[in-house]
Amino acid sequence: MVEKFDAIVIGAGPSGNAATYTLAKQGLKVLQLERGEYPGAKNVQGGIMYAHELEKIIPDFREDCPTERHIIEQRVWLLGDDSYVGTNYRSESFNSDKPNRYTIIRANIDKWWGEQIRKVGGLQICETTVTELIRDPSGKVIGVRTDREGGEILADVVIMADGVNALLAKRANLQTEAAPENVALAVKEILFIDPELIQQRFGIKEDEGVVIEIMGKVTKGMVGTAFLYTNKESLTIGIGCLISDFKNGDCPPYRMLEDLKNHPVIKPLIEGAEMKEYAAHMIPEGGYKAVPQLYGDGWMVVGDAAHFNNAAHREGSNLAMASGRMAAETVLELKAAGKGFTASNLAAYKKKLDDSFIMKDLKKYRELPGIMHGNKQFFGTYPDEITAAAHNWFTVDSVDKKSKEKQIMKSFIKRRSVMGLVGDAIKLVRAVR
Amino acid sequence: MSIVVKVEEKLYQNRYIVDESRPHIQIKSEEACKSCDRQACTVCCPAACYSRNETGGVTLVTDGCLECGTCRVVCQDKGNIAWDYPRGGYGISYKFG
Numbered sequence: 001m002v003e004k005f006d007a008i009v010i011g012a013g014p015s016g017n018a019a020t021y022t023l024a025k026q027g028l029k030v031l032q033l034e035r036g037e038y039p040g041a042k043n044v045q046g047g048i049m050y051a052h053e054l055e056k057i058i059p060d061f062r063e064d065c066p067t068e069r070h071i072i073e074q075r076v077w078l079l080g081d082d083s084y085v086g087t088n089y090r091s092e093s094f095n096s097d098k099p100n101r102y103t104i105i106r107a108n109i110d111k112w113w114g115e116q117i118r119k120v121g122g123l124q125i126c127e128t129t130v131t132e133l134i135r136d137p138s139g140k141v142i143g144v145r146t147d148r149e150g151g152e153i154l155a156d157v158v159i160m161a162d163g164v165n166a167l168l169a170k171r172a173n174l175q176t177e178a179a180p181e182n183v184a185l186a187v188k189e190i191l192f193i194d195p196e197l198i199q200q201r202f203g204i205k206e207d208e209g210v211v212i213e214i215m216g217k218v219t220k221g222m223v224g225t226a227f228l229y230t231n232k233e234s235l236t237i238g239i240g241c242l243i244s245d246f247k248n249g250d251c252p253p254y255r256m257l258e259d260l261k262n263h264p265v266i267k268p269l270i271e272g273a274e275m276k277e278y279a280a281h282m283i284p285e286g287g288y289k290a291v292p293q294l295y296g297d298g299w300m301v302v303g304d305a306a307h308f309n310n311a312a313h314r315e316g317s318n319l320a321m322a323s324g325r326m327a328a329e330t331v332l333e334l335k336a337a338g339k340g341f342t343a344s345n346l347a348a349y350k351k352k353l354d355d356s357f358i359m360k361d362l363k364k365y366r367e368l369p370g371i372m373h374g375n376k377q378f379f380g381t382y383p384d385e386i387t388a389a390a391h392n393w394f395t396v397d398s399v400d401k402k403s404k405e406k407q408i409m410k411s412f413i414k415r416r417s418v419m420g421l422v423g424d425a426i427k428l429v430r431a432v433r
Numbered sequence: 434m435s436i437v438v439k440v441e442e443k444l445y446q447n448r449y450i451v452d453e454s455r456p457h458i459q460i461k462s463e464e465a466c467k468s469c470d471r472q473a474c475t476v477c478c479p480a481a482c483y484s485r486n487e488t489g490g491v492t493l494v495t496d497g498c499l500e501c502g503t504c505r506v507v508c509q510d511k512g513n514i515a516w517d518y519p520r521g522g523y524g525i526s527y528k529f530g
Contacts, residue, residue, distance in 0.1 A: 041525075167516075167518065177506065254481070258438045280479035
């Protein structure tokens with residue numbers, strides 16, 4: 001006999017975990033399928049975890065959740081060839097009882113989620129790849145087929161939390177392949193190092209963390225960003241660019257990462273650390289316009305598989321957790337009302353998303369991906385010019401300050417023209433409005 | 434480029450559970466690769482699974498695959514890559530992620 005569940009969740013990442021936990025906690029018979037050896041085995045995140053969305057699902061998560069350091073300082077650096085211009089924000093008040101942001105090691109968090117799901121009676125099965133959705137003659141999704149023997153499992157509703165590749169939705173013609181300009185490829189390494197050295201180099205105490213978000217010459221003119229995060233006993237360093245740019249370029253991602261590690265302002269921070277893992281992952285970057293159909297008869301899609309990522313603010317895992325929770329709440333509400341999981345009833349999920357920060361933020365930045373993609377000067381010319389201007393300004397010689405100002409302006413105009421500068425300013429405003 | 438980057442040394446740090454002789458990604462047509470002028474997969478793959486071979490085609494070795502999906506995205510115009518996940522439990526197994 002084929003086993004039947006109230007709900008099947010595909011994938012044990014942030015969105016799938018949030019959905020599974022929320023459903024199981026309310027007593028639903030829920031099955032979560034994960035293709036990895038253990039939860040987290042296939043997941044990659046920078047990673048920063050935002051507390052607020054997790055708190056909504058597990059209010060006392062801080063009691064045993066294996067976070068790394070809470071973040072007390074945010075740096076944003078624009079790298080030149082051998083320099084950076086940057087801003088820092090650091091506050092003692094980030095040292096509260098309930099910090100808002102933590103650095104994390106993804107696999108540790110996913111294993112912890114697995115325990116939480118078991119505690120509330122959810123069933124999580126690993127080492128099982130879902131190969132396709134099962135649909136009835138009307139097209140309604142009624143279960144999944146897995147690569148295990150006799151691996152057909154039925155459910156009233158299926159939540160696809162299978163990540164950025166979203167193979168299942170694509171195979172079922174519920175999504176099309178992502179355009180290369182709508183996805184980034186990021187590569188990263190975890191570097192182990194004495195925690196004392198982390199604390200010295202970043203000017204922090206035990207448990208305190210610093211994150212550095214990086215733009216500039218290191219992406220070689222491609223649309224992309226880099227990062228350096230402090231964990232307890234390790235540093236995470238990574239870089240990512242749009243796949244359309246990698247495709248048209250000649251620099252492999254691992255070389256870009258190696259150049260970042262050897263950049264004169266980065267190297268001293270990671271010196272002496274030992275690399276223990278190299279990871280790669282795609283990131284949905286297309287924003288609002290790239291969001292696919294989110295629900296249908298018997299199914300919903302959440303997290304990266306739904307293209308929920310706020311590239312401008314580097315938020316993804318919170319959108320994932322929130323969308324997983326909202327999908328689960330939709331299921332709970334429909335079930336309580338005795339309604340079926342038809343497309344028209346599951347439209348309630350979309351309504352929840354529209355009313356939340358997820359769609360509001362994606363909508364606010366809907367022009368950003370297109371503008372960045374079409375205006376590479378923000379990633380090449382400007383980092384160059386801004387770092388050169390800073391160098392000029394902070395070099396004390398006998399040139400008077402007014403002449404320095406003129407030199408700097410002249411240099412900008414030479415590279416971008418007056419109209420170009422004005423146009424770029426307008427574009428930036430349009431991108432973030 | 435002054436720095437020689439050996440991606441194999443990076444991949445060596447990773448844990449893989451290899452599904453012997455069952456590659457989860459396959460090139461559909463060798464000829465299609467030969468007529469592909471950019472062969473962008475050979476640049477974009479973060480694990481350098483794709484390399485140009487002496488016949489002008491592309492050789493794929495999936496052992497170091499990080500299952501990111503980039504090759505499938507870059508080759509979508511040609512549609513010459515059959516991309517699937519490894520069987521459950523196989524493939525890259527991130528210790529940290």
